[in-house]
Amino acid sequence: MEIAGRRVYSISELTRLIKQTLEDEVGRVWVEGEISNFKVYSSGHAYFSLKDAGAQLNAVLFAGSRSGVAAGTRLEDGQRVRAYGEITVFEGRGQYQLIVRKIEPLGAGDLMQRFLELKRKLEAEGLFDVARKQPLPVLPQRIGIVTSPTGAVIHDMVTVLGRRFPNLHIRLAPVRVQGAGAAQEIAAAVRLFNRTCGPDSAWPADLLIVGRGGGSLEDLWAFNEECVARAVAESAIPVISAVGHDTDVSLCDFAADLRAPTPSAAAEMAVTTKQEWEQLLAQHMRALRQALLRQVTALRMRVVTARSSRFFQQPRLLVERRAQQVDTLSMRMGHAAALRVREGRQRTEHAHGRLRVVRERLMHLTRARIDDNARRLERACRLRLERLQADVAGNARQLDLLSPLAVLDRGYSLTRGPDGRLVRSVRDLSSGTEISTQLKDGSVASIVR
Amino acid sequence: MAKNTEEQQTLSFEAALKRLEEIVERMEAGEVDLDTMIALFEEGQRLVKQCNSTLNDVEKRIEKIMDDGKGGVSVEPLDLDAE
Numbered sequence: 001m002e003i004a005g006r007r008v009y010s011i012s013e014l015t016r017l018i019k020q021t022l023e024d025e026v027g028r029v030w031v032e033g034e035i036s037n038f039k040v041y042s043s044g045h046a047y048f049s050l051k052d053a054g055a056q057l058n059a060v061l062f063a064g065s066r067s068g069v070a071a072g073t074r075l076e077d078g079q080r081v082r083a084y085g086e087i088t089v090f091e092g093r094g095q096y097q098l099i100v101r102k103i104e105p106l107g108a109g110d111l112m113q114r115f116l117e118l119k120r121k122l123e124a125e126g127l128f129d130v131a132r133k134q135p136l137p138v139l140p141q142r143i144g145i146v147t148s149p150t151g152a153v154i155h156d157m158v159t160v161l162g163r164r165f166p167n168l169h170i171r172l173a174p175v176r177v178q179g180a181g182a183a184q185e186i187a188a189a190v191r192l193f194n195r196t197c198g199p200d201s202a203w204p205a206d207l208l209i210v211g212r213g214g215g216s217l218e219d220l221w222a223f224n225e226e227c228v229a230r231a232v233a234e235s236a237i238p239v240i241s242a243v244g245h246d247t248d249v250s251l252c253d254f255a256a257d258l259r260a261p262t263p264s265a266a267a268e269m270a271v272t273t274k275q276e277w278e279q280l281l282a283q284h285m286r287a288l289r290q291a292l293l294r295q296v297t298a299l300r301m302r303v304v305t306a307r308s309s310r311f312f313q314q315p316r317l318l319v320e321r322r323a324q325q326v327d328t329l330s331m332r333m334g335h336a337a338a339l340r341v342r343e344g345r346q347r348t349e350h351a352h353g354r355l356r357v358v359r360e361r362l363m364h365l366t367r368a369r370i371d372d373n374a375r376r377l378e379r380a381c382r383l384r385l386e387r388l389q390a391d392v393a394g395n396a397r398q399l400d401l402l403s404p405l406a407v408l409d410r411g412y413s414l415t416r417g418p419d420g421r422l423v424r425s426v427r428d429l430s431s432g433t434e435i436s437t438q439l440k441d442g443s444v445a446s447i448v449r
Numbered sequence: 450m451a452k453n454t455e456e457q458q459t460l461s462f463e464a465a466l467k468r469l470e471e472i473v474e475r476m477e478a479g480e481v482d483l484d485t486m487i488a489l490f491e492e493g494q495r496l497v498k499q500c501n502s503t504l505n506d507v508e509k510r511i512e513k514i515m516d517d518g519k520g521g522v523s524v525e526p527l528d529l530d531a532e
Contacts, residue, residue, distance in 0.1 A: 138463045141507040149513065155529055158511060167509040172527055174513055188516070196514075196522045277504055281497050284473050288493040291476035295486050421484055 019089035026087040058097040069180040070104035071221025080106040127233045128254040134238045140206035146189040149174035153213045160267035165274045177212035183225035190231040211242030211263045223250040242266035330370045414438040462503045469496040
């Protein structure tokens with residue numbers, strides 16, 4: 001519009017011109033400054049100023065650009081930052097502003113320095129002490145995972161866990177693993193598991209795995225925040241930390257009970273395969289059977305040896321051998337007596353008749369004693385023999401009961417006395433004794449009449 | 450006897466496994482009489498059964514949990530392919 005040779009703009013036209021000029025001439029820029037008047041609206045958009053000693057610039061960080069906030073950036077007044085975005089004009093207010101797309105804390109090497117400082121501080125507090133580490137459960141069946149619900153990491157972990165132990169109960173607490181607020185979410189998830197999945201709860205978690213996939217130090221930064229390290233160190237549920245790749249080290253790793261090089265490795269380390277357990281148990285069962293079989297075989301060998309001994313084959317041998325000894329003895333005694341008689345006869349002829357009497361009596365007595373000895377010996381042998389035969393019969397019965405091991409199936413039974421010991425003989429029982437008889441499919445209690 | 454059985458039912462997998470290993474060791478050493486041997490065998494057999502059943506105790510499930518804002522959690526099935 002031209003009025004009397006003057007170029008006159010409407011406000012909208014002028015603002016549009018300024019906007020155009022700014023956007024064309026300045027466009028996208030990096031700026032450094034200090035945050036002031038930081039405010040987040042309920043929409044999630046954040047408004048603040050960036051200023052230095054001489055000027056200030058309005059800035060807006062839309063909720064959708066939150067992923068552009070570098071790890072470790074503290075969005076609060078007084079923080080010095082470097083921001084990247086477009087200079088534009090908010091026409092309704094006639095204000096120019098920076099629409100922030102990326103923002104990061106100022107100063108190169110800042111993150112590494114903060115990492116080291118924080119590490120020193122928590123170390124001094126004893127947060128990383130070996131004494132604080134909890135042992136991992138032998139058989140974890142309920143596993144809590146704190147990581148992102150999207151992406152390869154949770155997928156890989158669930159796959160590895162399922163391959164190793166098909167029937168696990170897994171619960172994921174979904175969190176953001178980078179960007180502003182990620183650390184708080186991770187710490188809250190660890191605490192959530194501890195609050196609601198403790199040992200006395202309906203779902204007692206055996207183990208937590210906290211982690212994410214690889215990335216830059218900035219990407220992994222959430223796992224270096226103090227709140228995460230503290231939540232992990234305080235967890236009553238054992239924690240495996242799996243942050244990034246093998247070469248990445250985080251404070252979360254130091255605080256955890258075990259550090260895994262990667263999330264998949266954490267899944268591997270967390271559970272022994274079901275197959276290994278089944279093999280181990282089968283091996284123990286085999287060892288039990290073999291040990292029992294060995295014992296039974298050894299007992300059977302003893303019985304067989306005893307049965308085949310000469311005395312059991314021909315029990316009279318035992319008596320005959322002793323009888324022979326008795327005969328020899330009696331012969332020698334006879335000789336001795338005769339000798340004495342002869343000497344006496346030579347010495348005193350007149351005592352001959354008396355000596356004859358003595359001799360007769362002596363012979364009689366000796367014979368009686370010899371007979372008596374022989375009888376007693378025989379009786380002792382018979383008794384011993386009977387007892388041995390009873391033992392053999394008893395052992396043989398027991399062996400039949402025991403072997404092969406599934407004897408109960410064949411209709412045999414085990415009878416136990418009130419003390420739970422096996423009853424081997426009626427001599428162990430008396431009227432009124434309570435006995436329990438174990439059959440193939442259960443046991444029955446009875447009382448001896 | 451009955452008391453013994455009850456105690457075994459409350460044994461954790463880890464404790465049951467440890468006891469089982471003790472039993473195997475004692476039986477393999479072989480310095481026990483037949484009655485004890487049979488009692489140990491039966492206990493060991495029970496423990497193997499218990500451990501095997503523990504392995505199948507838990508049903509396969511994958512869930513997502515979130516703070517319900519009331520001090521508890523809300524739990525829902527997690528479909529990884531849908532996330």
